[in-house]
Amino acid sequence: MMKKGKTLLAVLLMLISVVASASVKIVPEPVEIHEYSGKFTLPSEVTISDFRDGKMVDTYIELSSKILKTKGVALKKGGKNSTVKLSISKKIKGEGEYIIEVGKRDIRIQAADEDALWCGLQTLTQLLSQGVDRQMVIRDEPRFGYRGAMLDCCRHFFSVEDVKSFIDMMAVHKLNRFHWHLTEDQGWRIEIKKYPRLTEIGSVRESTYMTNYSGEQCDSFVDKPYGGFYTQDDIREIVKYAQDRHIVTIPEIEIPGHSVAALASYPWLGCTGGPYKVRVKWGISEDVMCIGKETTWQFIRDVLDEVCQLFPGELIHIGGDETPRKKWSECPDCQALMKKEGMTEEAQLQSWITTKVENYLATKGKRIIGWDEVLEGGVSTKCVVMSWLKGSVGGQKAAGLGNDVIMTDKYHCYFDCYQTDTREGELFAHKRNIPLEKVWSYNPIGGMDDASASHVLGVQCNTWTEHISSMDRVYFMNLPRMAALAEVAWSTPASLSGYQDFLQRLQSSLIPIYQAAGWNFAEFYKKDIK
Missing domain, CATH: 3.30.379.10 (Chitobiase/beta-hexosaminidase domain 2-like)
Incomplete structure (x- = not known):
């Protein structure tokens, strides 16, 4: 003994x-x-x-x-x-x-x-x-299987090497899903062989707004054409680069809103027939795809056929957010479809096209992701809902309905927003304040019972680029907030030792890596250290 x-x-x-x-x-x-x-x-x-x-x-x-x-x-x-x-x-x-x-x-x-x-x-x-x-x-071992980051390459275009660098940044944080925002009102960035005007016309806007490095709280206007796009060879190269780093690439092709660049390329896609111009200003356009025309559905199928050949992953993001319905209410083709299908409100048109896309992609072994506005007209439980708009409310609702969800709460996960509450020393950014501690404290299953929480696939941080026009700024707005998001995605709350401990670990582990890699990072975290 x-x-x-x-x-x-x-x-x-x-x-x-x-x-x-x-x-x-x-x-x-x-x-x-x-x-x-x-x-x-x-x-x-x-x-x-x-x-x-x-x-x-x-x-x-x-x-x-x-x-x-x-x-x-x-x-x-x-x-x-x-x-x-x-x-x-x-x-x-x-x-x-x-x-x-x-x-x-x-x-x-x-x-x-x-x-x-x-x-x-x-x-x-x-x-x-x-x-x-x-x-x-x-x-x-990780808490969630889906640990994502989104890069918007539409508001501002980033080179192939820039995108690879973003993927490297994800890899060192153990993130494994690259959400690539490729189509938007302000630019169409993916080559589609059957519709060459999408990149000939849709990839370039006549002028642009850029990051304002003067410190003035507004964007800097540049009165000259701005654009760029990825060839299909570029896409394959980036997808493979991500695969080699054990990251799955998820493309986002916006349907039916945020589509002015497509309408400018092929005006028959819209309810009025145009003319349309690739949008210069940020915000939401009333011009969206016409759901009532069979030619629109043919276009969507053709585009998705080429997209599926380029992206081997299971998930395809179809957007679905911020889609005004005014044009549909005034469009004879949309109204005729509503009458034929027995619809009573325009929101059902979005549900109708979402279901068609979902069923079509299912024949190719794919599932769709939609922003949480897709819930408004009703979707099947096979649709993965990406929750952003009202914090976690959309995700809570979707999970309660039996949909799988990805939590990307705009109050915790939007890295285009300011990094401090005071905004002192910060360049112009999106209107909300999302400090490092707020990201780290995010609870993606808050307000859910166990059954709903089981539908949470994981979490994601988003880099929208209206006010971010250089890769240097992408690094700065993500680092070290991406580290906090990575901890939310990977570590269970019970295993965590507190925010101050996170800061100490951050300084010892990842800050030296950022420095060695040459990634610009924000140092606002130093004020939090006690």
Whole structure:
């Protein structure tokens, strides 16, 4: 009995810390960190065992080498005796779960699947960046399967390399869904072979508004054409780039509102026949697709056919938000369709086209996502609802109806908004204030019972770009708020050690990574440190 007691005491003495008091700081906060008294010697050249076809290791080294080089750590693919050994283990049962064991001379990462193994490698970057020197075990798994970020490339266009950089930024935060906003009133950004005027006409507006770097609280007007679009080869390149980083790309093709760029390209898509011009001003246009014409439905099918060939993921976002119905109420074709289908209000026209799109995409193995306004005319429970408009109200309603939902509350997840309550030292941004702590404190299942909460697929941050015209500003508006969103998406509230602890972990783990990667980040968080 005494011998067993001494053994237990020895084990307890070896166990140095768990999570909050750990010497290494990780964001998002892991489920468990157990540190031991034994030392680990970090070599200047860290070799990583070749895993399966080697693609994951190659991609990881490409992503992380620049970051770790500034810390004096070189990464290289190795063999059986590598510093870092990767494996898939059937013994690990949690969805997305991985385990990192730092021993005396090597680091072993085991995971339930390849996506989880990739996330384990992102934790490895933070460990190596901090010069890990203790033996430890980290066990971790995500709270939500959907951990997303949206980039609006319509209000302002971003190059292929810019988009790849955004995807890299997502990857280091363990985000895995890239929502790509590609069509809008202010620009059509995706090449559609059957309708070349969409990019010949629809991708360019006659003038534009840009980020105002003077500090004046308004946009800067530029009186010259502005535009750009992605060829289908560009799209394939970006989709593959994201896939290599274990990120699924979800395109957004706006139907039936936010479609003036399409109407300007093909005026017969609208109720009046035009003429239309690609919209310069921000806001909402009354000109939307005419639901009453068969030619509109043919156009939608043709576009979606090409979109489905470019994006292999299951989900296609069809917008559905902010669709004024005034033109439909005045349109003989729309009114005739309403009479034929026994509709009593124009909102049912949107429900009608949404259902047709949903059923059509289902034949191609796809599901639709719509902003929560799609609930107004009624949708099937197969439609995934992205909740934004009234905070979490739309998501709560949709989940209660049995729809899967993605929570992207505009009061917590819109990163085009100001980052402080005082706005001191900030450039012009969207009207709301969303400080870092507010993002970190977001509860995506607040107000839901267990049945409704089970329909929450995950959370997403959105970067709308009316007031963001450069990649440097994209970084600045996302970082470090993306870190807070990542913690909401990954860590359960019960496992979190508090906002002040998050700030300490942020400073040790991700801020050095932002600096090494050359990503511009906001430093307003420093005022929160107590």
